[in-house]
Amino acid sequence: MSRQNILTGSPWEDKMGYCRAVRIGNIIEVSGTVAIVDGETVKKDDIYAQTHNILTRVADVLTQAGASMNDVIRTRMFTTQISRWEEIARAHGAFFGEIKPTTGIYEVSALISPDYLIEIEFTAVVSE
Template sequence: MSSRQNILTGSPWEDKVGYCRAVRIGNLIEVAGTVAIVDGETVKADDAYAQTKNIIERIGKVLEDAGASLSDVVRTRMFTTDINRFDEIGRAHGEFFKDIKPVTAIYEISRLVSPDYLIEIEFTAVVGEL
């Protein structure tokens, strides 16, 4: 049986909800749904491109902590509150994944945990071969 590595980021929600940002078991890494850090300046509540970019950049660091990188991502699942923002979201996703080309899906949902969030993304990565 493979050992389990929980990757925590220090979010107060990790203990409140009982989750971690990512879990690695063997070569498989699953990353929890992640929203942007909306600061009102570089990442605004109405900027789906900036939110998507912020999420992927931050998950790149989480994957490094798990011994992987964005190049190991095999799937992304994107949840947006406004599918009309597809081009903005897709442009940011493409800047990171145009050569990696993980399988992906984008879903419009009614809302996320805060109205400031336009997108949430889940990631699956595989390091090496299973």
Template sequence: MNRQNILSGSPWEDKMGYCRAVRIGNIVEVSGTVAIVDGEKVKADDAYAQTNNIIERIAKVLEEAGASLNDVIRTRIFTTDIQYFDEIARAHGAYFLGIKPTTGIYEISKLVSPDYLVEIEFTAIVQ
């Protein structure tokens, strides 16, 4: 089977030896993705905006892999504070209410930067 690596251009891809997504056959796995915190549209204290930013960006990655959000069968959501659950759920639901992938949300102690409140992994199966 052919393997398609989708790179985002992040310097961490070469440093760590990973890519944003991998497609093999009809399966697309997307690495844990955090928001681009710009201090304006996406702030370090806004879990809703961070979740929204992540999903918007991954929609483009999935498109590059020949998939879409409609093909997502699982999301894994990591947050540094479960008190953000409602904000995260509201943003996630805005995209996935009609799709309803399986999901989990997990509180973890830290992400790679204190600016990040949310990180999400995605699995999609192209139909």
């Protein structure tokens, strides 16, 4: 099977040796994604806005991989503020209300920057 790496141009892709997503066959795995616009964190105190930004950006990545949010079968959400899960759920539900992938939401002690309140990973399977 061929491998398709989807890069976004982030300087971290080369520094860490990773890419935003990898597609092999009909499976797409998307790396943990945080809320960034033009190198800046999206609204440091707004977990809904950060979640929405991540979901919007990943929708674009999936398009590059020949998929869509309809193909997402699992999300993994890591947050430093689990008490704000309802705000996260509201944004997640806006994208996945009808699709309903499996999901998990986990509280972690920290993300790579204290400005990030949430990071999300995705798995998608494209119908053949």
